[in-house]
Amino acid sequence: MNESLLVMKYGGTNMQDARAVRHSASLAARSIREGVKVVVVVSAMAGVTNQLLKLADAAQSGDIASANDEIAAMRTRHFTAAQELGAAPDSDTVREIREMHETLRQAVYGVYLLRELTPRSRDLIVAFGERLSAPLMKLALEQDGLRAHHLSGGEAGIVTDTHFGNARPLPGTYERIKDRLSGLLSAGVTPVVAGFMGETEKGAITTLGRGGTDFSATIIGKALSATEVWGWKDVDGVMSADPRVVADARNVDVLSYGEVMELAYFGAKVLHPLAVTPLQDSGIPLRLKNSADPDFAGTLVQAQPRDEAGHPVKAVTAIRNVSIINVSGAGVLGIPEVIASVFDAIARENVTLLMVSQSSSMSNVSLAVQTTDAERTLNALRAGVSLELKVEQQDHVAVLAIVGSGMRGQKGVSARLFTALAAADVNILMISQGSSELNVSVAVEAEHVDEATRAVHAAFNLGRSVTA
Ligand SMILES: Nc1ncnc2c1ncn2[C@@H]1O[C@H](COP(=O)(O)OP(=O)(O)O)[C@@H](O)[C@H]1O
Ligand SMILES: N[C@@H](CC(=O)OP(=O)(O)O)C(=O)O
Incomplete structure (x- = not known):
């Protein structure tokens, strides 16, 4: 049997200070x-x-003094x-961190001189966060007695298209990563890769989206x-709702790739919406685990959903600022x-509906x-549609979604959702159901989204272990 290989991802909370980095290592x-x-x-x-x-x-708006103050504070950190x-x-x-901060300062000064911040220069600047974390993790692993080597996303072989701010890996990236990392691994060296970033074929730094x-x-x-x-988190895994909104949110122990994508798309901050696509x-399998409780299994994300009779919905989530x-x-x-022509106009702007x-x-x-x-x-x-059309905008909206593969072919799920919202006196502005039947989403007034989330969570009995 092949030996096991795990990719372990540490988010901002797990890298926030020396103590967290040491624990993560x-x-x-x-x-x-x-x-x-x-x-x-x-x-x-x-x-x-x-x-x-x-x-x-x-820097772009000309305030180089406050940009430099921020850089100095980050440098100290x-x-x-x-x-x-x-x-x-x-x-x-220490030398590497000093050099990176110096390059960052120069890049920011360039933005100030030009008063121009392109998506490309923004990516160069924003990727310093991850690049500066990597040497800290390498050091912590070495202090733990291991051999480690840190790399930027590009050095690790992540090649992307040129959609700065939202870049996607090019097909050749997978071979390249294998070439770059296999040697280190077989020499017993742990690669530490700066996340969130890649580079174009011409070597410009890109980022993969928040x-x-x-x-x-x-x-x-x-x-x-x-x-x-494994994605190490500061929560038990994917929860039945945002734990900051719903006090009795519970860990969901198994989700399919499709379910977790819907949840991420509809606002569950716990995972990047495209993370499972590769x-x-x-x-x-992808496992989301709590770094404060490493022996707890967390959430397992795999190809097949695991449904429990009588529990068609696994989680409720919300997007704000809609x-x-x-x-x-x-x-x-x-x-x-x-x-x-309506959809053409939107497609040209690359807006996510x-x-x-x-x-x-x-x-x-x-x-x-x-x-x-x-x-x-x-x-x-x-600009793009008939003059006879009236176009109006309504702000302060949120989209709430219920997600679960058990909804497929199940009658009464939407009725239960609408009844819960009506009982909580929440007005529904729009309704939609994905044809995959993995989700039902509703638009509501933003000021009611938290109470709506709690009401829906209770109505579907999510405040308990949702799978057997
Ligand atoms: N359904 C959900 N399940 C788990 N966490 C959620 C959910 N919705 C929102 N969150 C929030 O997402 C946070 C984790 O995401 P994030 O802060 O991006 O992690 P990190 O940066 O550590 O990778 C949790 O602290 C939690 O408050
Ligand atoms: N630091 C980047 C990328 C990222 O994935 O961060 P986190 O793992 O802390 O969510 C961001 O804030 O978007």
Whole structure:
């Protein structure tokens, strides 16, 4: 039998300070000592990605003083962590962190001089969060008595397209990762890869979208035919609802790739929406585990769902900051070309539609989009469709979704959802059901989304172990 290989991903919370990094390293070390080969993939320290985005914006708007203040604060944070992990002032780790901060400072100064922040330069800047974490994890593994080597996403072989900010791996990436990491692994060295980032074929740094370190880990898992990919979290795994909203949310022990994608798409912050896609062909399992309780099995994500009779829904989730764009125009919208022009205009803008509904009279189409995309959507529609159409925007909306493969062919699930919302006095603005029958989603007023989530969670009895 082949020896086991695990890809272990550590998020921002698990990298937030020296103590967290040391603990994270000890979790990897435990498996390595049991004879398992491990590839470690790290995120930026908690809060660093947002800080980098903020300071890049400050530089673009001419406020180089506050950008430099933020860089200095981050630098102190990384140096303190290195020192607390035992790095000497003249060590490689300290030198590398100093050099990276210097390059970051220069890149940010370039943005300030040009007053221009392109998606490409934003990616270069924002990826420093992960690049700065990797040497800290390498150091912690070495302090634990292991041999380790850190690499950027590009150095590890992650090659992407040029969609800066939301890049996708190119097919050749899998071979390349195998080439780059196999030698280290067979020499007994643990690779520590900076997550969230890759590079184009020409070597420009790209990022994989917010939360993209999960995606890096599964890309690497596929490339190396890993036994499993483990995502270490600060929660027990995927919960039946956001535990910050629903106090009695419970861990879901098994989910299918499809179910977890729906949950991530509809706002469950616990996983990148595309993270499972590299695993789908091979059936490599993904496990989400709590770093504070490593012996707990967590959530196993695999090809097949595991349904329990009488529990069609496994989790309820919500996307906030949504807007509804209403397109209306009696008589005009019924014409197929007009409908096509609405979707064409949106497709050109690359806007993600969260929900779509069309009235049966065909005089009205409602589109739910992230509020950050609303203006672009509105402009595209006004420019690209018939003048006779009226386009309106409604803000302060949220989309709530129930997810579970047990809904397939089950009657009464939507009725139960609507009854729960009505009893909680929550008005429904839009309704949609995926044809896969993995989810039902509703748009509600944002101010009611938390109470709606709690009401739905209770109505489907999710506050208990949801699978046998
Ligand atoms: N359904 C859910 N299951 C688990 N966690 C959820 C869910 N919805 C939202 N969350 C939140 O997601 C957080 C974990 O995601 P994130 O902070 O991105 O992890 P990390 O950065 O450590 O990888 C949890 O702390 C939890 O509050
Ligand atoms: N640091 C990146 C990538 C990431 O995956 O982070 P985390 O694992 O902390 O969610 C982000 O904040 O988007």
